[in-house]
Amino acid sequence: xxxxxxxxxxxxxxxxxxxxxxxxxxxxxxxxxxxxxxxxxxxxxxxxxxxxxxxxxxxxxxxxxxxxxxxxxxxxxxxxxxxxxxxxxxxxxxxxxxxxxxxxxxxxxxxxxxxxxxxxxxxxxxxxxx
Amino acid sequence: xxxxxxxxxxxxxxxxxxxxxxxxxxxxxxxxxxxxxxxxxxxxxxxxxxxxxxxxxxxxxxxxxxxxxxxxxxxxxxxxxxxxxxxxxxxxxxxxxxxxxxxxxxxxxxxxxxxxxxxxxxxxxxxxxxxxxxxxxxxxxxxxxxxxxxxxxxxxxxxxxxxxxxxxxxxxxxxxxxxxxxxxxxxxxxxxxxxxxxxxxxxxxxxxxxxxxxxxxxxxxxxxxxxxxxxxxxxxxxxxxxxxxxxxxxxxxxxxxxxxxxxxxxxxxxxxxxxxxxxx
Numbered sequence: 001x002x003x004x005x006x007x008x009x010x011x012x013x014x015x016x017x018x019x020x021x022x023x024x025x026x027x028x029x030x031x032x033x034x035x036x037x038x039x040x041x042x043x044x045x046x047x048x049x050x051x052x053x054x055x056x057x058x059x060x061x062x063x064x065x066x067x068x069x070x071x072x073x074x075x076x077x078x079x080x081x082x083x084x085x086x087x088x089x090x091x092x093x094x095x096x097x098x099x100x101x102x103x104x105x106x107x108x109x110x111x112x113x114x115x116x117x118x119x120x121x122x123x124x125x126x127x128x129x130x
Numbered sequence: 131x132x133x134x135x136x137x138x139x140x141x142x143x144x145x146x147x148x149x150x151x152x153x154x155x156x157x158x159x160x161x162x163x164x165x166x167x168x169x170x171x172x173x174x175x176x177x178x179x180x181x182x183x184x185x186x187x188x189x190x191x192x193x194x195x196x197x198x199x200x201x202x203x204x205x206x207x208x209x210x211x212x213x214x215x216x217x218x219x220x221x222x223x224x225x226x227x228x229x230x231x232x233x234x235x236x237x238x239x240x241x242x243x244x245x246x247x248x249x250x251x252x253x254x255x256x257x258x259x260x261x262x263x264x265x266x267x268x269x270x271x272x273x274x275x276x277x278x279x280x281x282x283x284x285x286x287x288x289x290x291x292x293x294x295x296x297x298x299x300x301x302x303x304x305x306x307x308x309x310x311x312x313x314x315x316x317x318x319x320x321x322x323x324x325x326x327x328x329x330x331x332x333x334x335x336x337x338x339x340x341x342x343x344x345x346x347x348x349x350x351x352x353x354x355x356x357x358x359x360x361x362x363x364x365x366x367x368x369x370x371x372x373x374x375x376x377x378x379x380x381x382x383x384x385x386x387x388x389x390x391x392x393x394x395x396x397x398x399x400x401x402x403x404x405x406x407x408x409x410x
Contacts, residue, residue, distance in 0.1 A: 006175055008270060008347055010168035026331045037325030039183065041339045064340065066179050068325050074174055 001070040002047055004008050005058065005079050009016040012058070013060055013078045020049040020067050031072060040065040044118045046126055047074060055106075057082060057127035078119075085127040094120035134386045135292065138379055145375030151213065152368035158266060159302060159361035166299050166358045167228065171352045176344055177318055182325065183340070184317035187333055191341045192285055193315050201236045203258060203283065204229055204275075208246030209360045210262060215367030217297065217360055218245035224307045225295040226253075240280070242353070243244065265369070268357055273350035281345060284313045296352045297359035303366055305359035312348060315341055323403065356377035370408040 003020050005013040021030045023045025030037075042065055047058045061078035097117035104110060183189065185248040206225045208218040222245070229237050238258040241247035247260050261276060283289045292313040329336050 002261035004175075006170060006172045008172050008350060011171050024330050025335060029330060036328055038328040038330060039179065039336050064176075064179065064336075064343075065330075068182070073179075075172060075179070080191060097331070117193050 001031075001035075001067075001072055003072045003115050005047065005060075005074045005076055007079050009091070011079045012076070012081075015049075015051070017049040017072075017107070018116060020047065022047050022074060023060070024065070031067060033117055034070055035072075038065070038067045039068075042074070042076070046122065047076075047079070057129075059085060059123045059127050061122075080123065080126070082127050084122045087124065087127050090120045090123040090127065093117075094124065098127050131386065134382055134389060136381045138386065141375050141378050141382065145372055145379070146369040148368045148375060149261075151373055152365055152391065155214075155361050155365035155368060157221045159358065159365050162266075162354065162358035163299065163302075163360050166354050169351060169354060173347060176340075176347055179319070180315075180340060180344055181318045181320040183327070184335070186327055187337075188339055189341075190334075191315075191337050192244065192347065193281060193313060193341050194317075197290055197315055199235055201238065201289045202232055202291045202293060203238050203240055203280070205240040205242060205280070205292065205294045205296075206246045206250070207239075207294070207356045208243035208249075210244040210264070212245060214351070214360055215363035215370075217363035217367075218243070218249070220305075221295060221307050222246050222249040222298055224309065226250075228293065228295065228309045235290075242276070262306040264353065264357075264379065266357070268350065268353045270350055272351050274346050276353075277346040277349040280313065280349070281322045289313075296356040297363075298352075298355045299358040299362065302362040305363060310348075310352075312345065315344060353365055 001017060002016045003013065004011065010124040019030065019032050021028055021100040022040065023029075023043050025043050028045075029040060030031060042060065042063045044062050045060065047060050048049055048055050050056075059078075059080050059082075060074065063074060063076040063084045066073045066075070093119055097113045101110060101117065104113065194235060204225055206221065208221050210220065225246070226240075237251050238256045240259045240261070241257050242264065244262050244263040247257060248263070250257060259279070264272065280289075280292050286293060291311065294310045295307065296310045297307050299305050
C-alpha cells in the first residue's frame with residue numbers, strides 16, 4: 001500500500017510500505033495492506049512504517065489518519081524523521097515547558113505547556129532511536 | 131539642455147530603486163511560491179477527507195450550523211505596503227462589491243493588511259478587527275490565532291457568517307481574487323460512492339478535531355496564497371516600472387542629443403557666418 005505523510009507545510013513522504021503503525025487517540029493502530037476504510041484521529045507520538053525488514057520511525061505532533069483503497073494518508077500537524085530533529089531545540093522546549101508547568105496555574109497555560117512537553121519528549125525519543 | 135540632463139539623472143535613480151525592489155520581490159516570490167505549492171496537498175487532502183466524510187455521515191458540529199444571518203464578517207486580506215500595481219485595490223474592490231450585494235444584514239470587516247484597512251476606513255466602514263504586520267513569512271501560529279478568533283466570534287453568536295476575500299496565486303504574473311465562505315463550514319461533498327468508514331475512536335471525536343483543523347488550515351493556506359500573490363504583483367509592477375524608466379531614459383537621451391546637435395550646428399553657422407563677414 002502507499003503511505004503519504006503530509007503536513008500543512010509540505011509532503012514529508014510518499015512511498016510504498018508493507019505496514020504502518022500510527023498513534024491513535026486511544027492507542028497505537030497497526031495497519032496492513034487492504035485495510036478497511038478508516039478515519040482515525042492521532043495524538044502526539046511515533047509513526048512507524050515497514051519496508052522490507054526495516055522499520056522507519058517519524059515523530060508526529062498529532063493529526064489525522066485515513067485509509068481508503070489501499071492508500072494510507074497521515075495528515076500530521078508536524079512530522080519529522082529522526083535525522084531532521086533538532087535535539088538541542090527539543091531539549092530547550094522540554095525545559096521551558098517544565099518550568100511553565102511549575103510556575104503557572106492558569107488552565108490553558110498548563111494545557112499548552114503539557115502539549116509542548118509531550119511534543120518535545122516525543123521528538124527526543126525518536127531522535128535517540130528509542 | 132541642463133534641464134534634460136537633470137531629468138535623465140532623476141529617472142535613472144528611480145529606475146535603480148524600482149530595479150532593486152523588483153529583485154527583492156523576485157527573491158521573496160521564489161520562496162513564497164515554493165511554500166504555497168508544497169502546502170497545497172495538505173489543504174486539498176483535508177478538504178477531500180471532509181467531503182467524503184460529509185457524504186457518509188450527517189455531520190454534527192457547531193461550526194457547521196446554518197442559522198438565520200443577521201451579522202456577516204468579511205475578512206479582507208491585502209498587503210501592508212503599496213507599490214505592487216493594482217493588487218491591493220483589486221482585492222478591496224471585490225470585497226466591496228461582494229458586501230454591497232449583502233441584503234438586510236449588518237456587515238463588518240476584519241482587515242488583514244494596512245492597505246485594505248485604510249481603504250475601508252476612508253469609506254467609513256465598521257472595522258471589527260485589524261491584523262497588521264503579518265510579515266513576509268506567515269507563521270502557522272499567527273494564522274491559528276486569527277482563525278481561533280473568528281471561530282470564537284461565530285460560536286459566540288457575534289457573527290452568523292464569515293467570508294474570506296483574498297488573492298490566490300496562479301503565477302508570478304497572475305493572481306485570482308476569491309470570495310469564499312469560511313464559516314459556517316461548507317464541506318464540498320464528493321459525488322463518488324463514499325467508503326464505509328470505521329471511525330477511531332468514534333465519529334464525534336474525529337469530527338470535533340477535523341472541522342476546527344479545516345478552518346485553521348484554510349486561513350493559513352489563504353494567507354500564504356495571498357502573500358505569494360503580493361510578491362508576484364510587486365515583482366511584475368516593479369519590472370514594468372523599470373522598463374518604463376528605460377524607455378524614458380532613451381527618449382530623454384535622444385532629446386538631449388538633438389538639443390546638443392542643434393547647439394553645435396548653431397555655433398558652427400555663427401562661426402562660419404562671422405568668418406564670411408570678415409572676408410567682406
